[in-house]
Amino acid sequence: MSGSWMRIVVALGVAALVFGLFLAVEYVLRRVLRRLGQRATLLGELAEYIHRPLRWFGAMVVLRITVLVALPTGSWRAVTSHLLTLALIGTGAWLLAGVLTAIEQTMLTRWRVDVADNRHARRMQTQIRLVRRVIVAAVAVLALGAMLMTFPGLRTAGTSLLASAGVIGAIAALAAQSLLGNVFAGLQIAFSDAIRLDDVVIVENEWGRVEDITLTYLVVHLWDDRRLVIPTAQFMSQPFENWTRRDAALLGTVELDVDWTMPVDEMRDELRRILESTDLWDGRVSVLQVTDATHTLVRVRALVSAVDAPTLWDLRCLVRERLVHWVRGKHPYAVPRLRAEQVPSTPARPVEEPTPDHDARVFGDSVDGLVREHAFNGPRKT
Template sequence: MENFLRPATVLGGALVLTLIAGWLLDLLLRRADTRHAETPLWGLLRRCRVPVQVVLCVSLLRGTYRQARILPDHPVGVGRALTLVLIAGTAWLLVRIATVIVDYAYARYAAGESDEARVRRVRTQVTLIQRVVTAVVAVVAVALMLLTFPPMRAAGASLLASAGVLGIVAGIAAQAALGNLFAGLQIAFGDTVRIGDTVVVDQEWGKVEEITLTFLTVRTWDERRITMPVSYFTSKPYENWSRGGAEMTGTVFLHLDHSAPVPLLREHLERILPQIPEWDGRSWALVVTDTTPHTIQVRATATAKDADDLWTLRCAVRERLIAWLVTHHPYALPRVATSEAAPRPAG
């Protein structure tokens, strides 16, 4: 009976203490969050409650499992299993703490910064930093777990002796992965592309939705996702429409008859632009840019605050100009001449 009661008492006591400690921690963080509503730190720290409980519970069991006689026939296996869980729980807690620090720093910076481009740059940097920290913690945790096994410790000396050769082999085998890793860091701190930027890659334009250490995702205007290695953005040319500011100038081309009333068309463009919400009011123009034997090419330009508004603005301008020409000046639309050519004058 004692062989059952003692382990059950220790396990139950550890669970109860863990639940009480987690409840007290969450209560203190909630009160701190209520008193200091101006900062999100205390609310973010509540994410660490579960890993703290795991680490606390496993630590209590790790220190008392021998006295509690939990599976007394397998003390080495129980101790090693608890050690593995403790390492994993500690790594989980460190990752959560790093995530909280990164989110808190980004939230404070975004709240006090009015420049959207700088906010996107910092968001890209802190996201990649968070991923690097997570990867490092995971690698260290796995290494510590492996070192808990005696055969792995015995193999450590031989592994260190051949570290040079293994490093060369690993470097050659992981050349592409390492290239993407360094490319991701270069993107993060070189400020070449940021989350939220409008880019054109492979004749597709969209917004950068996610940047990781190895790949980058672009969400196109029709909700498709283009995933490509981050090394693409350090080795090939691409268009970044958000670089240096999101404001853009768009063009609308019309092919009209030579008799088209260009001054009236220019006046109509000036009247309709204030009626289009996407026009930011900075500038506009309408000029004849080319001529052919059958038509003239008219280019209308207008500005918008970003690429999304520019697309809507261009469509609205094109639609209203053509509708106005069809209604009031249909002769200005291009025609195919089917009549005979005028004879050459005598002499």
């Protein structure tokens, strides 16, 4: 075995030993951080999110040093060293992203959303998540730029590209217009407080809960377990309903068409009894009103309240079901029905010319009718 190969074998053995010691130290450090994480949340999150990228980063450092020391000067050394440099930059960016994720998770634990009044916590979680994603995206771009700068050909080509920077900038701006629009819309969502994670919204005629917000799109978990994915720019450019922006409590209506014979006062008392018998009602609003009376029907509207949208839906269904049962059981005569009256035929009589009636004309000869006619048609011609 030649001396160069012997040096390579010895260097690889030393590298394996050094990396083994590094793994042992990393294992002990992770255990210590997890123990200390019971008091300091950040240390526990660091132990959870950086141990994998830290191992790879350490391996790349050891291999990079081994190549510089052991491999003889030549093309293989240059290529291998370059590849390890790229891997070192990539794993370093991964390690930094892990640190940022650990900081994000630490901050999120301070703002809990599993409490009754969680509006401020959801706002902070939305901002923290989006800011972390912006920083991670910036780190990835910088890492990619650093990788490209390691290629001498690209550095040389960059000089000539700067001469046409205006054209390239225009093309890049046109190509990235949609992407940048979504990114800025994502930042607007994060800091405008218009919408937060877990907000209940109606968008695109769909009702659901905001499940995730990224820099470029927003995911709404619909009531039937579908996911509606909307670009952030499109979401912020159209109206939407936010049912939980200030408070989750809502009002809802239940409408019934009944006969004119329905005793409304008794129905109002029954609504109160129904609401007081269920824990779906939050005790705020119990109103029953006659909102319309046309032809053979009377429309009755019950206005009720609940702590949030899902509870309100169940409460409305419960009120509707029990009111229908009460009407059928207690007042069956008030169920909507179609009346028919048989009129006996009468002999025809001569038709007399009707006498003028000012109350039968909107634009007529009365004072008010003449004023209205003048307003719409101008003065009457004589």
